[in-house]
Amino acid sequence: MELGERKRKILEAIVTDYIETAEPVGSRTIAKKYLTDISPATIRNEMADLEDLGLLEQPHTSAGRIPSDRGYRYYVDQIMEIKYPSPQEIEKIKYMLQIQTINELDKIIKRTTKLISDITKYTSAVLTPSVRKSSIRSLQLIRVSDYDIVAVVVTDTGIIKNVVIKSPNAVDDSKILKLNNLLNEKLSGLTINDIGLTVISDIQSHMREYSEIFSAIISVVYESLKEDDAEVYLEGTTNIFEYPEYDDKDKAKTFLSFIEDKKLLTNVFAEDTNNFCVYIGCENENDKIKDCSIVKATYNIADKTAGTIGIIGPKRMDYARVIGILKSISNVLSEVFEKTL
Amino acid sequence: MELGERKRKILEAIVTDYIETAEPVGSRTIAKKYLTDISPATIRNEMADLEDLGLLEQPHTSAGRIPSDRGYRYYVDQIMEIKYPSPQEIEKIKYMLQIQTINELDKIIKRTTKLISDITKYTSAVLTPSVRKSSIRSLQLIRVSDYDIVAVVVTDTGIIKNVVIKSPNAVDDSKILKLNNLLNEKLSGLTINDIGLTVISDIQSHMREYSEIFSAIISVVYESLKEDDAEVYLEGTTNIFEYPEYDDKDKAKTFLSFIEDKKLLTNVFAEDTNNFCVYIGCENENDKIKDCSIVKATYNIADKTAGTIGIIGPKRMDYARVIGILKSISNVLSEVFEKTL
DNA sequence: GTCAGCACTCATTAATCACGAGTGCTAATC
DNA sequence: GATTAGCACTCGTGATTAATGAGTGCTGAC
Numbered sequence A, B: 001m002e003l004g005e006r007k008r009k010i011l012e013a014i015v016t017d018y019i020e021t022a023e024p025v026g027s028r029t030i031a032k033k034y035l036t037d038i039s040p041a042t043i044r045n046e047m048a049d050l051e052d053l054g055l056l057e058q059p060h061t062s063a064g065r066i067p068s069d070r071g072y073r074y075y076v077d078q079i080m081e082i083k084y085p086s087p088q089e090i091e092k093i094k095y096m097l098q099i100q101t102i103n104e105l106d107k108i109i110k111r112t113t114k115l116i117s118d119i120t121k122y123t124s125a126v127l128t129p130s131v132r133k134s135s136i137r138s139l140q141l142i143r144v145s146d147y148d149i150v151a152v153v154v155t156d157t158g159i160i161k162n163v164v165i166k167s168p169n170a171v172d173d174s175k176i177l178k179l180n181n182l183l184n185e186k187l188s189g190l191t192i193n194d195i196g197l198t199v200i201s202d203i204q205s206h207m208r209e210y211s212e213i214f215s216a217i218i219s220v221v222y223e224s225l226k227e228d229d230a231e232v233y234l235e236g237t238t239n240i241f242e243y244p245e246y247d248d249k250d251k252a253k254t255f256l257s258f259i260e261d262k263k264l265l266t267n268v269f270a271e272d273t274n275n276f277c278v279y280i281g282c283e284n285e286n287d288k289i290k291d292c293s294i295v296k297a298t299y300n301i302a303d304k305t306a307g308t309i310g311i312i313g314p315k316r317m318d319y320a321r322v323i324g325i326l327k328s329i330s331n332v333l334s335e336v337f338e339k340t341l
Numbered sequence C: 001g002t003c004a005g006c007a008c009t010c011a012t013t014a015a016t017c018a019c020g021a022g023t024g025c026t027a028a029t030c
Numbered sequence D: 001g002a003t004t005a006g007c008a009c010t011c012g013t014g015a016t017t018a019a020t021g022a023g024t025g026c027t028g029a030c
Helices: A005-021 A027-033 A040-052 A069-079 A087-098 A105-120 A173-187 A197-205 A208-226 A237-242 A249-260 A262-269 A319-340 B005-021 B027-033 B040-052 B069-079 B087-098 B105-120 B173-187 B197-205 B208-226 B237-242 B249-260 B262-269 B319-340
Strands: A123-127 A136-143 A148-155 A160-166 A232-235 A276-280 A292-301 A304-314 B123-127 B136-143 B148-155 B160-166 B232-235 B276-280 B292-301 B304-314
Touching: A005 A027, A005 A040, A005 A069, A027 A040, A069 A276, A069 A319, A087 A105, A087 A319, A105 A123, A105 A232, A105 A304, A105 A319, A123 A237, A123 A262, A136 A173, A136 B136, A136 B148, A148 A208, A148 B136, A148 B148, A160 A208, A160 B160, A173 A197, A173 A208, A197 A208, A232 A262, A237 A249, A237 A304, A237 B249, A249 A262, A249 B237, A249 B249, A262 A292, A262 A304, A276 A319, A292 A319, A304 A319, B005 B027, B005 B040, B005 B069, B027 B040, B069 B276, B069 B319, B087 B105, B087 B319, B105 B123, B105 B232, B105 B304, B105 B319, B123 B237, B123 B262, B136 B173, B148 B208, B160 B208, B173 B197, B173 B208, B197 B208, B232 B262, B237 B249, B237 B304, B249 B262, B262 B292, B262 B304, B276 B319, B292 B319, B304 B319
Parallel strands: none
Antiparallel strands: A123 A232, A123 A304, A136 A148, A148 A160, A276 A292, A292 A304, B123 B232, B123 B304, B136 B148, B148 B160, B276 B292, B292 B304
16 A cells, blocks of 8 residues: 555654554644644544545544554554664673573573563563474483483473383383483484384384383373473563553453463464564454554574564554564574573 | 350351452341341441451441451451362362373472362462472483583472583583482482582592582582572462452552562462461561462472462452362372372 | 634533432330 | 330432533635
């Protein structure tokens, strides 16, 4: 859709003002604050056109205009310029994500989540990498007692996963050692999807003597690795109370109950075909968040997309700023992982 | 404080009715629903006495009475009879906590948390055991690459904890094996508090050859085990919207922001001198929850108190029922752990 | 094409009033 | 002396009304 220069300016003014004030924007306001050389009457005519085009809405006759979902979309795609954090701010972000004594994946991610919600003042969600998409760096069995084994899997994405196994027969250290060597040799470097019947029966052929223990172990480990285990971290859930759109109790409840359902949340923030996405209002599939917007970006570990970071908030969102922040943090995060994992 | 039989009856009626309706209770209501053989006027006199005693409050002159914090306390301590779940319900709880393919500590606890909030309709919180109070069942080092080691600690309480270690020198499998044997021999059965300088230097004396690697490892592992790592699981946070006391936006916000702060939450739900506790309103130390009540109970693993389960909700809480449920679930949980860990 | 002027719409706020639930007090009754 | 009927009084709630003002669409002049 091609819009004249003046219409673009007016749409921009309305989005900007509405994002700031949360009040419908009238023609007089625009004429006074944004476009001082046009009269309110002219602006009214243009606004009527923009409403016909589906880019603006009027809550009621005697109110100003607010952007429609399509209006926000047009603003994001065609008008807005991304506001990236300043170099100083980026340094600060780097600093925040690096100073930690223990560089575990979880801690870095937890910290990132908090950082995002602190900076943006929206609710942030970060998805951890999933074992399914990682490849195995090391798989080690630990004998805890005669019948208790713990399998520890370390992936190239830094995940450490423990699987508890009850063995049908007693195991001793030498058996464990043999199994360990074999499993590591055969499985390192593979992704979960690579592990198929061929690989398993190959290992099995080398392990005839312990076949019973082996099949107990391999099935539990395989099941456990196969399940979708991407976790989602949340921060700043109470930030929504700062926005008048959630003054209504039901609105707040709907939002929070969506947020509380980790399954839904994981789906929404899961990886996309693009490594950067904005969903505005009704563009969201889930009804509960049809009046929210979501911005998300992926981050990399070991040079492949591993998880996503994102925020969820009211449609009246400072897109230019939020998008700049998320893109920057996603880069910093990928860098941090490169260094520390 | 000794109360006459009639005053007890009236207090009970007021608490019961107020818990059910969330409306201040008037003398007429009591006379009609609870104590049909006394006139409203008499009840009014008694209510005035109960108010003088600090057990009742009046929101405003022309309203009925509501229980004060002390009124609830008197009810809980002296009047109420705990309502335990029926045997059938307990069977159902057992069933819910047992049917899981993988019996990991986390999963059982997560499920318990959900179960509590589902049954009680309040917000539930469950604290995991802490490594600090457990003893070490097995400590195993895994060599991931030349300089990357992961230490896996399994405790008697079923915790599996991973610690990532960057070694200053390259390590090979034989070194790891020696270290493993030694560490296991020296540390199994000890609690974190047992590990002091004596133990460490004892191990060190057996490990002169690898002293550099060893001290890198032991300090990181020790630090990591020492930190307070009890996690808190939450469920049913949006349940509060069902209760009119949180209709007010600020009330809801205060509650939810308290809930969001995992540090505060952990402190509040942390173990107590008693293995069962009720905190009503201003009995809570934290100002943010001065109009909430908390009920919590401990559960056992390996015959010692390991963590706590609890709920948080409005003071107007069905104490008799909630207490019965929590006590039962705490027992079932301890049983489940005995069987599966 | 632009814009001043004007009639019209409609959400918001304050003010007023009637209603009713509930109390405390007094005086009569058991 | 305890109980209770009767009554005046309090005060939150909800409905009604009216004034206000922000904003629009339309007309007609420049």
